[in-house]
Amino acid sequence: MDSPLKGYRILDLSRAIAGPYGAMTLGDMGAEIIKVEAPGGELSRNFAGPKVHDDSFYYLAFNRNKKSVILDLGTESGKQALLELVKVSDVVWENFRNGVMDRLGLGYEKLKEVNPKIIMCSISGFGSSGPYIDYPAFDIAVQGIAGTMSLTGEPGRKPVKPGFPAADILGGLFGALSVCAALTQRERTGEGRHIDIGLLDCMLSAMAYEFSYYFTSGIVPQPMGSGHLALVPYGAYKCKEGYVIIGVAWPRLAKVIGAEWMIDDPRFKDTDSRMKNREVFNQTIEKYLAAAPAADWLELFHVEDIMSGPVNTLDKAAEDPQINHRNMILKLPHPQGGEIRLIGNAAKMDGIDESKYTAPPFEGQHTDEVLKGILKYTDTQINALKKEEDEHTDALLARLKKTSDDYAVRLLKRKAEREAKQ
Secondary structure, three states: OOOOOOOOEEEEOOOOOHHHHHHHHHHHOOOEEEEEEOOOOOHHHHOOOOEEOOEEHHHHHOOOOOEEEEOOOOOHHHHHHHHHHHHOOOEEEEOOOOOHHHHOOOOHHHHHHHOOOOEEEEEEOOOOOOOOOOOOOOHHHHHHHHOHHHHOOOOOOOOOOOOOOHHHHHHHHHHHHHHHHHHHHHHHHOOOEEEEEEHHHHHHHHOHHHHHHHHHHOOOOOOOOOOOOOOOOOEEEEOOOOEEEEOOOOOHHHHHHOOOHHHHOOOOOOHHHHHHOHHHHHHHHHHHHOOOOHHHHHHHHHHOOOOEEEOOOHHHHHOOHHHHHOOOEEEEEOOOOOEEEEEOOOOOOOOOOHHHOOOOOOOOOOHHHHHHHOOOOOHHHHHHHHHHHHHHHHHHHHHOOOOOOHHHHHHHHHHHHHHHHO
16 A cells, blocks of 8 residues: 655755755655755754764754755755756645745745646745744744643743643644645645744644633643643652552542542542542542552553553653564664664654664755656766855855854865765
8 A cells, every 4th residue: 555645745945943844744644755954964964962973852852764865055056956846746835934036036826837836835933924933933932832842841930841842742733734735625626825834823722622711711731740731630740659649530549559539539520620639639639649659559550441641751652562563663774874763753643664664864865856757857967066056155155254153164074075986
């Protein structure tokens, strides 16, 4: 059985997280993803932290199942090559700041002239309109504006963000979903379209029930740690050793932990009562849980069908039997040697063959393959394109006053590698 998106080609011009993550998701489902990078490579390749073959953990996390092509969109030949790829592609996917694609001469109206059926997905912090469109945007700022951070953490403590970049990840997923919807409609109408994804919009969409609580009650929700706006018991509870997550399980929980008296106590007899007395309720539960380690309680809770789970650190999660059974920890051979582990795709369906997944490509790995195989460029044309790229790179380096600048360092590294091969 074919992959769900087999036969669709996507030009991925995105950087960092939101764009690369969404494009990777589409690639996992079988689309051909051509990652178009500027000379020096996509900026996240060189982020701080652990690296494999000079590529950062950050880049590796979001770029499997892609082909890397270096095109300098600041040159006429690079721009022309991209437009020729647009002619034979289905989607252009980008997450530049508003106006960048238009300034490059690659806005949606231009792309539509080249390919009337093209779908363009633009992901930005605030979408393409409104008072914030010119502000720089990044995940944590969006979470602050959306109100997410006002709900996260323990009561009375400093605002914190969730432990992962929620706005970026949601932006990638909403973008991928929208592209699938646009491709489906194009099958019926033959028409392309421009998709406008704002990370702020995505965060608001994901906070539907928190806002519904506020709209219906007039009460502004506050941080509740691992607690729930409308359910008790719910959250992480301290045991003799470690913590256990407990969900909706009342009154069965009381019977299992030996606290049957709590069932008829007027403070805890119904949901509203438990909500009003949340603190004393949770403290009482933890007194009983203090009799045994979390692992022992979990064993009992599973037997009694109590909603529960451990609080794993990432090393334990990576070894979890359910997670591994679902093939959520991938082991892929790296094109430059060795093996890397990555988190898998949550979508499981016939036609998605995870054994055929490819590791994130090294910078420019597929440039010649794509130019020759898809655009039928000759060696003369490729050499001319690269010559113009080199000249533009030299001009850029001459304008950069400090070679400690991250982009300058990347350009110098690429130039040295190119010269070494010649």
